[in-house]
Amino acid sequence: MVFGQWPLASLGSDLTKQPKQMCVIGGGPIGLELAQAFACLGTKVTVLLRDKDAAGGVLPKEDPDAATAIYNSLKADGVEFAFGLKFEKVEEDRTVHCTRGGDAVIFPCDVLLVATGRKPNVAGMGLEEAGVEFDARTGVTVDDYLRTSNPDIYAVGDCCTPFQFTYVARVDSTPSRRWRHDCAHAGMSRARWRE
Numbered sequence: 001m002v003f004g005q006w007p008l009a010s011l012g013s014d015l016t017k018q019p020k021q022m023c024v025i026g027g028g029p030i031g032l033e034l035a036q037a038f039a040c041l042g043t044k045v046t047v048l049l050r051d052k053d054a055a056g057g058v059l060p061k062e063d064p065d066a067a068t069a070i071y072n073s074l075k076a077d078g079v080e081f082a083f084g085l086k087f088e089k090v091e092e093d094r095t096v097h098c099t100r101g102g103d104a105v106i107f108p109c110d111v112l113l114v115a116t117g118r119k120p121n122v123a124g125m126g127l128e129e130a131g132v133e134f135d136a137r138t139g140v141t142v143d144d145y146l147r148t149s150n151p152d153i154y155a156v157g158d159c160c161t162p163f164q165f166t167y168v169a170r171v172d173s174t175p176s177r178r179w180r181h182d183c184a185h186a187g188m189s190r191a192r193w194r195e
């Protein structure tokens with residue numbers, strides 16, 4: 001990913017040498033796992049969050065006790081957190097410009113990792129023509145049986161779930177289309193076949 005003339009690391013895979021300083025925008029599992037990994041390798045890592053505290057910004061979809069435990073573990077590994085930020089701009093001198101309560105706050109870094117979530121890639125596939133309902137942000141609309149609004153089309157994985165993980169996609173995709181179809185007709189829901 002390129003921001004102006006500044007190459008940004010999207011997955012860490014673009015990096016050829018260890019950064020001294022790294023900023024991570026986003027407090028979800030991907031941002032935090034890479035924050036921790038780089039911190040453990042010796043990079044000074046700061047996680048930048050718009051939320052006012054860890055309760056709102058660190059793993060907000062997870063159980064609060066687990067999120068607190070992970071937050072403390074990350075801090076013990078040397079990861080720093082900055083809360084309550086409003087993001088203004090990223091400059092080519094490798095600084096992230098924010099405000100907090102009206103005051104300017106600037107974070108220098110060698111590498112910026114943006115881990116603010118992913119959107120399903122549903123545009124331009126002809127879903128409208130196929131009668132498949134979708135939302136640009138939440139993806140394809142499915143029922144409990146992963147059926148879309150076109151009864152002959154099913155969806156699975158990141159394109160139709162709020163839980164964008166491999167294991168969710170895998171579990172949901174394990175039953176064959178035929179089996180899923182039979183389950184749908186027999187009234188067996190997705191929750192049931194996951195068991």
Ligand SMILES: Cc1cc2nc3c(=O)[nH]c(=O)nc-3n(C[C@H](O)[C@H](O)[C@H](O)COP(=O)(O)OP(=O)(O)OC[C@H]3O[C@@H](n4cnc5c(N)ncnc54)[C@H](O)[C@@H]3O)c2cc1C
Nearest residue numbers: 011030121124125156157158159163164165166167168169
């Ligand atoms: C950095 C990172 C770390 C992650 N770490 C974990 C982890 O530790 N554990 C975990 O469980 N999950 C993790 N995930 C999430 C995991 O990768 C996804 O949940 C999983 O890959 C979803 O599988 P999928 O088949 O739905 O989508 P994808 O794996 O994204 O596959 C989608 C496929 O569809 C193709 N495609 C997209 N659009 C079109 C189109 N218009 N036309 C045709 N083909 C198209 C793509 O090229 C791709 O081949 C991570 C994700 C990222 C980005």
